[in-house]
Amino acid sequence: MKHSKxxxxxxxxxxxxxxxxxxxxxxxxxxxxxxxxxxxxxxIKDPPTIPxxxxxVSRPFPMRDVYVREADVMWSKRVWRVLDLREKLNLPIxxxxxxxxxxxxxxxxxxxxxxxxNLQAYSNPIFDDEFTMPMTKLEVQxxxxxxxxxxxxxxxxxxxxxxxxxxxxxxxxxxxxxYWIKEDWYFDKQRSVMESKIIxxxxxAEKVSESGEMIGVKPLFWIYFPDARPYxxxxxxxxxxxxxxxMSYDELFxxxxxxxxxxxxxxxxxxxxxxxxxxxxxLLESEAIKEEIFVYESDLWHY
Numbered sequence: 112m113k114h115s116k117x118x119x120x121x122x123x124x125x126x127x128x129x130x131x132x133x134x135x136x137x138x139x140x141x142x143x144x145x146x147x148x149x150x151x152x153x154x155i156k157d158p159p160t161i162p163x164x165x166x167x168v169s170r171p172f173p174m175r176d177v178y179v180r181e182a183d184v185m186w187s188k189r190v191w192r193v194l195d196l197r198e199k200l201n202l203p204i205x206x207x208x209x210x211x212x213x214x215x216x217x218x219x220x221x222x223x224x225x226x227x228x229n230l231q232a233y234s235n236p237i238f239d240d241e242f243t244m245p246m247t248k249l250e251v252q253x254x255x256x257x258x259x260x261x262x263x264x265x266x267x268x269x270x271x272x273x274x275x276x277x278x279x280x281x282x283x284x285x286x287x288x289x290y291w292i293k294e295d296w297y298f299d300k301q302r303s304v305m306e307s308k309i310i311x312x313x314x315x316a317e318k319v320s321e322s323g324e325m326i327g328v329k330p331l332f333w334i335y336f337p338d339a340r341p342y343x344x345x346x347x348x349x350x351x352x353x354x355x356x357x358m359s360y361d362e363l364f365x366x367x368x369x370x371x372x373x374x375x376x377x378x379x380x381x382x383x384x385x386x387x388x389x390x391x392x393x394l395l396e397s398e399a400i401k402e403e404i405f406v407y408e409s410d411l412w413h414y
Contacts, residue, residue: 179299183301184297190373191373192292192371193289193371193374194290195289206349214347215346218287219284222284224342231335234332236332255331256279282331288328289328291311291333292311294309294310295307298408298411305404305407311336314332315331340361373401
């Protein structure tokens, strides 16, 4: 009798435990479904995600530099670079010209983040690169899309007569051939390493004459690069070395897998190289600045 009573108690205990497990499982599934229904999809607070089966990056690529104390920076140099998308190494940043399912150009990623996310742009890029003049989304949209009200076309109903038809002018990724990059090079005496940190990036739109010739570039706006990193980490860039391994724009910039040249360094006159050098001397001065950074690090060591 005692044995059968214990068996009954065990059966009731197991039955009660099984019922509680079923209820907990149902409650968990219901809570997950309710949360997924209540969570806003495509919220402007979330970085825009580029749908691609192969991309696995969802957070910024870990920077090589750790927390650096100001007292540990024994030397630093601020430089400004030009990233020309017509160079072979920079072609993955320019293409594709039209966004695809898996890939987007760098400008399309930044444009999407500016118009749909919380990424901030800063105006007056020629005279102010300190991120002091924020732009609204409407100002960015008006800058990228404009209407020419002086466009004259012939009236199809009245041949020989011309009427005014507004012409839409939009800046797309095909119009962006260069970028300005603002960065700091510094030597950390605590770890005895020389590192670089990108501070800002500015797209340059090409200026085209009436005959279709390129006559120059126009800076659009500055973007604080650390704020753009979560959005760049969501977008895949073409990896010319391995199709099976996806790479994000954030990883591309952190690993410095791009080609550029220096057009300005920090100086007392706040002038660019082109202001005091002409012709081939501009390129030689740019190489001299890069050589100065390299030589400073190498001179710290004795072999």
